[in-house]
Amino acid sequence: MSRWIAWRIIQEIGRDRRTLAFLLLVPFIVMTLIYVAIAEDETVKVGVVTRGAVRLFASQMIDAIAKEDNIAIVSLNIPDDEIDNKVIVKLIRQELNTRKADVILYMDENLLNERFDNKPGNIHLYIEGTHPTLTATALSAIADAMDDLAAAMPTVIHADCSAMCADSVNSLPMETKKHYLYGSEDYRLVDYFLPVFPPFFVFFFTFILSTISFQRERVNGTLERLMVAPVSFFQVIMGYVGGFFIFAGLQAAIILTYVLFLVSFSVNLMQVIDIAIITVLMMLVGLMLGLLASFVANNEFQAIQFIPLVILPQIFLSDMIWDIGSFPRFFQLLSYPLPLTHANTAMRNILLKGQPLWQSWPQLLTLAGFSIVILLGLMRIRQNKSF
Template sequence: MKSVLIARRLIREITRDRRTLAFFFLAPLIVMSLVYFALLEPSSARVALVTEGTMDLFRYDLERTLEDEPDIELVSPDWELPEGYEAQKASLLKWTRSGEVDAILYLNTQLLIDRFDGKPGTVNLFLEGSRPTRTGAALDAVSSAMDDLGSAMPVVIEASCSSLCANSVNNEAMDLEKIYAYGDEDLDIIDFFLPVFPPFFVFFFTFILSAISFQRERVTGTLERLMMSPIHFADIVIGYVMGFFIFASVQASIILGFVLYLIDIPFTAEQVFVLVIITFCLLLVGLTLGLLASYLAKNEFQAIQFIPVVILPQIFLADMIWSIEDFPKVFQVFSVILPLTHANQAMRDVLLKGADLWSIADSVGILLLMWVVLVAVMSLVAKRNA
């Protein structure tokens, strides 16, 4: 009987707490939805086909072949090639870096001339290169299509050539020249994921550190005593951030240093400096967001509930493991307000694409703006609760 009374009391407490009920029933639905969309369809490589001169005659058949490949999406951007191979190559590299495509298959008139001369001929494949899975998918699809292209192209056979000779004329496989916009063929899948490890772990641990510690300050009454003193609440928040920042900075330095030790990509001292700036901007956001979550929570249990609510969506929607482009538009819009979205993009741009501080200034600016907004929100919430 006593056990029943205890159970009834617990049930009453939980049913009165709307946040706890939402955590129990809504959080699993949200997480399962994210898993569903993440695994619904594998990421496809976007490949553009660019032909020049007489190679336009073979474009249709090659497009049909590429469309049959399951792991690529054939796109048709509105591009105009300049005159001259070097100018064309520069334009193709620029288009590859633009992010519109993952690869560009380029066939020019010289390929047909070489085939007539009995040479293998060269097909140019421009690869974005920073995403190994998409690069591999584009390479596999193009390699398969090249066999069909080679058999479809005409050859010149002399009249004196026998039937056996004719069957063996220029059956050589065409050469594939791979031109990488970023990285090279040695870039591995682990090199793609390692740059996002520092943002995730720094954000994760600093969020937990500030959320739990700040909740303890509320339980002991320290926060209430500070708010009764003639100190602005924004000063209290910034003071707590500065205090946590010392310990979180050491932790962030260890995480960043360990990942840089593991990563198999050459980097410069300037790049390390940029990575440090990104990491510490995210550190500010993580600490302040943890303080806000702790302030909104009525008890430690509610503070813990904020951890999966804040962390899990960023694992799925911040382009950390799964590409956000494979999710519905509503999730793509939501990802814009996630700190890890901008931190992950900036980290990959620096390590995989060699971007400098000015190139990722927008991501750094967004993170700093998020921090200012979070401090302002905390001040407004404190005024309402005062």
């Protein structure tokens, strides 16, 4: 019985070329866009201007900055023989204004004098400033470069310091050794996002398609005809599960392959099986929620309004992109009843932390619980409501 209902859904959706394209191509396009947006880091253009004795350190300075990631050193249109401070600053502002550079580091002739005078000495950073992400990248790169440079700069020892004291001054910078609990130095921001996509897309599309197709079945009266035939409501739902399993499975396979292609870390077969299980669970939750939405809605117009209601909060609150830990407590509580929260946690446990599936048992149990509770709710609504 259920298999024929499943077959009917497969026939109908399978013939609908646009829906199929929507199902299979949209995740591909969206993921590519997100990948390009996040993985291709922005490059900051940095210019360096030195005057006075600091000129001696200019090339060292530039080398140190250029070593940092995402920094490009640009040459500026400021004549080398220009030494009037006011003119230089004016030219620097001009260069920033034309976006020749995003940040310009200006070390003027006073710097070394101040250092010898026992003052820290000022380095001037001229920042274009309208692009906060560029600014942040530049500032952290320059700060890192400064550490390196400090070693090369003349060491100034305080007058009170004895000869013994002077000998003991170690001007070598400390080296940082990084020890990762999870991930590695090659781990990128995009690697954090990619694992959440398979369950997200499968949930999203199953929810939309099941909402609309079940709503249609109700409005057209075909559901009523099934209820009049010797078919139980449970068999109808199982038919839907079967039909959508095929499309969700196909979609998940494509998304998963693409994710595995994009991530920088390697994934083993066991992990693939584990994330497939989570994806299937999310498909079930999406399907049940879709059926519920189409039951609560009185017409297709209302049914469509459930889509943003179900999808948007999950994008914001499920730890998908923004760290839910940094949200106010109230919103953290709101994230618990969202299925995607648990799917995301489990996916990251498996792919990023390399944990075996059973360690995510609270998430698996919660997702299975969502499906069962909604299914029971559906059966109950069905008892009290005629179509």
